[in-house]
Amino acid sequence: xxxxxxxxxxxxxxxxxxxxxxxxxxxxxxxxxxxxxxFCIAARxxxxxxxxxxxxxxxxxxxxxxxxxxxxxxxxxxxxxxxDAFTGxxxxxxxxxxxxxxxxxxxxxxxxxxxxxxxxxxxxxxxLLHVSGISQAISPSACDTVFGAITLARAAGRxxxxxxxxxxxxxxxxxxxxxxxxxxxxADLIFPSLDDARQLTGxxxxxxxxxxxxxxGPKVVVIKLGADGALLATADGLAMFPPYKVxxxxxxxxxxxxxxxxxxxxxxxxxxxxxxxxxxxxxxxTTTGLGCVTPVPRREAIEELMARAxxx
Numbered sequence: 001x002x003x004x005x006x007x008x009x010x011x012x013x014x015x016x017x018x019x020x021x022x023x024x025x026x027x028x029x030x031x032x033x034x035x036x037x038x039f040c041i042a043a044r045x046x047x048x049x050x051x052x053x054x055x056x057x058x059x060x061x062x063x064x065x066x067x068x069x070x071x072x073x074x075x076x077x078x079x080x081x082x083x084d085a086f087t088g089x090x091x092x093x094x095x096x097x098x099x100x101x102x103x104x105x106x107x108x109x110x111x112x113x114x115x116x117x118x119x120x121x122x123x124x125x126x127x128l129l130h131v132s133g134i135s136q137a138i139s140p141s142a143c144d145t146v147f148g149a150i151t152l153a154r155a156a157g158r159x160x161x162x163x164x165x166x167x168x169x170x171x172x173x174x175x176x177x178x179x180x181x182x183x184x185x186x187a188d189l190i191f192p193s194l195d196d197a198r199q200l201t202g203x204x205x206x207x208x209x210x211x212x213x214x215x216x217g218p219k220v221v222v223i224k225l226g227a228d229g230a231l232l233a234t235a236d237g238l239a240m241f242p243p244y245k246v247x248x249x250x251x252x253x254x255x256x257x258x259x260x261x262x263x264x265x266x267x268x269x270x271x272x273x274x275x276x277x278x279x280x281x282x283x284x285x286t287t288t289g290l291g292c293v294t295p296v297p298r299r300e301a302i303e304e305l306m307a308r309a310x311x312x
Contacts (some may be wrong), residue, residue, distance in 0.1 A: 003127045009108065055117065114141045128266075162191070180200060187218050210231055249288065261282035
């Protein structure tokens with residue numbers, strides 16, 4: 001039985017091995033991405049039992065995801081293969097310290113999710129459901145499916161975690177704001193990034209944003225600050241957590257790793273302050289390698305970094 005179930009859109013990743021415009025780059029590292037899939041892998045490597053819900057194309061990209069999840073020990077028993085759609089993909093190029101993403105996802109198998117795809121018993125059996133704003137943005141039916149999954153989880157008394165992961169190119173700001181903030185009202189744990197939250201709320205200070213989201217109803221609000229760490233907001237107040245010092249080369253997937261590690265630690269019964277340190281360490285390690293999956297650390301590596309930092 002899975003403790004955590006995540007639902008969303010996986011995408012095969014082609015990550016530039018060197019800097020340069022997309023047209024100039026000759027070699028890419030093939031990997032796996034998609035925020036909720038990244039979350040699954042991070043939570044699993046952090047020690048949780050995890051299952052994934054999605055639709056994949058009947059193609060080699062989809063097959064590679066199934067093999068990845070099975071190697072990681074992620075339950076794929078409710079993943080559906082769609083013979084009439086494809087598994088999405090994206091390319092990452094880097095130039096001047098910035099990342100540039102090119103997506104091929106319109107009409108993907110995951111975007112064709114509908115509420116009748118949802119396995120009610122499966123969702124009710126988990127302790128936590130994780131969803132994201134990207135899953136809501138890829139199509140109206142996928143958005144309805146996310147809300148349907150949340151309804152099932154809440155009816156069963158389960159926790160809901162949510163990362164808004166706002167992507168302006170996927171939907172207009174007014175719709176995104178309405179959908180994302182309504183989802184925050186229905187979630188227990190939320191993980192917005194500072195940049196996303198500034199666009200969605202119109203506020204600037206991380207502390208003001210954290211209080212805004214806390215007032216919507218979640219028990220735990222984490223504002224991810226990138227290289228500056230993370231800010232925690234609960235009914236007990238606000239607490240800042242500085243980043244761990246590592247040699248970062250690629251921020252891809254760091255936020256998803258933070259979410260997954262936090263959820264795993266939270267369900268393991270760790271105090272919320274320790275969950276923050278654990279997730280911060282996991283996200284930091286992820287930035288030391290290329291891609292969204294390969295550098296995601298296991299629990300032992302996370303705890304080792306935490307121990308070294310405490311000694312220093």
